[in-house]
Structure formats: structure tokens, C-alpha cells
Amino acid sequence: MDTSDPTPNGFFEQWRLLAGIAALLALACAALLTLSPDASGARMVIRFTARTSLVLFCLAFCASAMARLWPGPLTRWQRRNRRMLGLSFATSHLLHAGAIVLFAALDPGGFHQATNLVTYINGGIAYLFIIAMAATSFRQSAAWIGPRAWSILHTCGTYYLWISFLIAFGKRFMLGPVYPLAVALLVAALAIRLAAQLHVARAGQVQG
Numbered sequence: 001m002d003t004s005d006p007t008p009n010g011f012f013e014q015w016r017l018l019a020g021i022a023a024l025l026a027l028a029c030a031a032l033l034t035l036s037p038d039a040s041g042a043r044m045v046i047r048f049t050a051r052t053s054l055v056l057f058c059l060a061f062c063a064s065a066m067a068r069l070w071p072g073p074l075t076r077w078q079r080r081n082r083r084m085l086g087l088s089f090a091t092s093h094l095l096h097a098g099a100i101v102l103f104a105a106l107d108p109g110g111f112h113q114a115t116n117l118v119t120y121i122n123g124g125i126a127y128l129f130i131i132a133m134a135a136t137s138f139r140q141s142a143a144w145i146g147p148r149a150w151s152i153l154h155t156c157g158t159y160y161l162w163i164s165f166l167i168a169f170g171k172r173f174m175l176g177p178v179y180p181l182a183v184a185l186l187v188a189a190l191a192i193r194l195a196a197q198l199h200v201a202r203a204g205q206v207q208g
Ligand code: HEM
Pocket: 043, 044, 046, 047, 048, 050, 051, 096, 100, 111, 114, 115, 119, 120, 121, 122, 123, 124, 126, 127, 161, 164, 165, 168, 169, 172
């Protein structure tokens, strides 16, 4: 882990950042459900949290790469807070899960139509990864599983989630401009990560 970032001194750092994002997300979901206190409100929350999850996931996914390619105060903030951005993504997806349960309870028929066995299996695996990654995002729990298992879990989980987002947004590609935009964001985040890896490999070659 790169520890070269200076000690955080701004307001939106670490736990305050996570608490702020979690509060905003909870408020927005509550507002949507107040406006539409029925299954359509639950569906709005599902869509809203899928999108906030995507943004938070991408911010965490390419945090180190951004700071490496474009070092500056903003990208250093992003890298310094990448664990909290990851936990914010997990919070957003917890709300996605809550809204899914609400939708299923309010409109079992509509829920059955909107999902299938593949949704349950792929979504279930994705949630297991999210829980395991969030649980091992702390120094003690990370030390408990060891650096090798941590690295395997977080690498596999991250790419599994990236693919899950790509499928979930990709299959709705023709439904409106937000879906191609989401796919473009995912592709851009991956390209940034790969470019940073190439950058490191080239720097290593030059030094060697
Ligand atoms: C068992 C787990 C899951 C279930 C049952 C589920 C269920 C649903 C349902 C019913 C919708 C459609 C809502 C509507 O159009 O009214 C939806 C949308 C979506 N879900 Fe989930 N989901 C699960 C897990 C996930 C995971 C793990 C991801 C991403 C990593 C994800 C990403 C999305 C996306 C991107 C949308 C589309 C949102 C939009 O239209 O903007 N879901 N989900």
C-alpha cells in the first residue's frame, strides 16, 4: 500500500466522508419512498442506488491509478479515501438490497417478472463478495486473513463486481442514454487502471 499521501486534514475525509455519503444516500432513498410509497418507489430506489453504487465503485476502483497517472490534490484525496469510497459503495448496495426486498414484498408478481435465477445466483455471489470485502477492509480483519488471501479476495471481488455492473447496465443499453453512459464509465475506469499498470511496468523497465 502506498503511504506517501499526507495526513488528511479536510472535512470530507475517512469516516466523516463515509458517514456523509451514507446519510445523503439514506435521505435520498427516504425522499423517493415518501414521494412514491409503493412498489414503483421501491423500483426508483433500486435504480437510484444501482447508479450511486456505480459511481462510488468506479471512484474506488481507479483511485490508485488516477493518483499515479495524474498526481494532484483531488486524485490524492481519492486515493487516500479509497477504502471509504469502497465502503460507501457497499452502503449504497446495502440500500439496493433493502429496496429489492421492499419491491418483492410490495409487488411479488412484478418482482418475479423483473428477476430470474441468473439474477439471484450472480447477484448473490456479488453480495457475498461485497460482504467479504467490506468485512476485510479493516486492519485487524485484513491481518486475520493474511495479505495473500486479502489480495486474491479483493482482486477477484473487484473484477466480479465490474463484470456484474457491465452486464446489469449493458443489458439495458437501448433503454435510455444513462445506460451507454454507465457502460462508458466502466470501460473508462478499467482503461485508467490498465494504463496505470502499463505506466508502472514501463517505469520499471527504464529503471532496470
Ligand atoms: C440477488 C441480487 C439482486 C437482485 C435480486 C437485483 C434486482 C434488481 C431488480 C429487480 C432491478 C430492476 C429494477 C427496476 O427496473 O425496476 C435491478 C436493477 C439493477 N441492478 Fe440489481 N439486483 C441484485 C444485485 C445487483 C448487483 C450485485 C448489481 C451490481 C453489481 C446490480 C445492479 C443493478 C443495475 C445496474 C440495475 C439497473 C438500474 C437502472 O435501471 O438504472 N444488482 N436489480
